[in-house]
Amino acid sequence: MPSDPLVAEHVLEFPGGYTRTTGPVIGRFLTELRDGRIVGVRTADGLVLVPPLEYDPATGESVTEEYVQVGPAGTVLSWAWVGTPRKGHPLDRPFAWALIKLDGADTSLVHAVDAGTVKGIRPGLRVRPRFKPESDRIGHITDISCFVPEVTTMIAPVRIEYRIQPGRSLARFLEGVRDGIFLAGRCTRCDKVYVPYRTTCPECGSTIGEELELPDTGTVTTFAINNLPDPRAPEVPFVSAYILLDGADVPMIALMGDIPAHEVRQGMRVKAVWLPPEERTLSMTNIKWFAPTGEPDVRL
């Protein structure tokens, strides 16, 4: 008869932690750390080891008794990103391990970097230690809670409020849009029709006197597929297109709809899709978007 295996919980622990003597070299480092300083030790060859070791790793010779204050800033040489910290890790939120070469040191120190997200860590990043408060420091590598990136950017809030009016020509155009009509202006001197309606010709500067109504059909002259959300667009991706209304000489920018983004093409015949009359206001939002008519494409 199958049965669950017999399993016992087993813990290996030295209650209260094991007391280790540090020796003079590591002891000096930890003592300085408790005082909020980071020191390295100089080897006979003149290199500065941080953290200090009792011997030169290259030659095995004893180090000198010269201690050198380094950092506190340093440069990240190599890193690894921990998305899910373990119980024993120094931080309880995602962080980076890094090899950090402190300024003035010839070797690098392994520690944690509180970099926010994986995009916040890279080789070459300048970091500084975040020490625990003095009263909590005991002479332990964790007297440095972690390293944090140096300040290289700041957020500058900007906000000014305005009250704006559309101007006479745009106000006139919006009245038309409220009524389901595209109003245009024609320059008699240049023989060009401009939409939205305007009161001067941008080519010759003459006053435009003639106002005319254009149909709500036209042709796509060019377009862009947008992959970032926009409050004016119903979904992502969306297409913003230049639409040359029938009878106009300049295109108007508008949303495309009722068609997958990748099927929009130059020369496509389109027609405006309007909000129901009772929902319309003095706003371009009266036009939901332009949709294909199904007519054959036009050569541009």
Add this chain to the structure above:
Amino acid sequence: MREVAVIAFAQTKHTGHDEGLTEPELISPIIQEVKERSGLTRFGFTCSGSCDYLAGAPFSFVSALDAIGAWPPISESHVEMDAAWALYEAWVRLQHGDVDSALVYGYGKTSQGDLHEIMTLQLDPYYLVPLGLDQVSFAALQANAVGAEPGELREIVRRSRADGRANPYALDLPDPGEEEYDVHPLRPMDIAPMTDGAAAVVLAAGDLARELVERPAWITGIAHRTEPHYLGVRDLARSASAADAARAAGVGKGPVEVAELHAQFSHEELILREALGLPPGTAVNPSGGPLAANPVMATGLIRIGEAARRIIDGSASRTVGHASSGPCLQQNLVTVMEA
């Protein structure tokens, strides 16, 4: 140097879970197997490799002697390392010339604890253990320093797992799929699987080796080197100690048909290939390697055993077995074997 050869090798069918066997129960069948294969029942020297922290009990290796038969008293030793280093000690012991055979074995049950956190305890107790730097994290620091192409690493994993599926002793692991990072830049697939298992090797010197087997795998070179333990004083992108050991063992003095590398993370294979100077034609880890089965403390010995097996069975005439120990390939042992 006295001629010494690997004449027998056996390993368990490794598992990705706890089979409920004690260490003596785990190793007993393979000790019997190498005794049958070598034709020896007593050995001039016995040496094992294991880690007490895997079982969480001091001197846990002593109980494993129950599987060996230590009466009448035997000459025995142990290393708290991968059993590849036990093989090195046995090789040195055979150089003395007064004994002609040695039994070497290693075993690991990683299923009993969290191996990646247990491996923290091998680190510097002043500067690293208090940070809780775990095995995947320090390996990821090395992977970042190497800066390997993800596609290259994925191919190493794919090949290792496919070879492992063809190896009856390794785990059956699927082709790598899409995975989130464990510790960036390592994904779970890049990390050797949790494995329980054991392995045993018999060494014999000179004429005894020739008497017992048709094709002994003669150890023509064996050397190990180490680097400083603190990660911040090493160039993690390469392994100077593996390169030195390979030079000392004479890897480059002839062709290498098979190289079994103790790469517990996919990027370690790239570092080791370069350090050992392996020619392009060398078959690397045809057994699947540690990415297909990683019975810690036996994994390195298995690399030597797998490389020796190809000579003993006649399928190769010059092979290399590599073993590693310590964080980020700190210590490396390279063995060259020839027919």
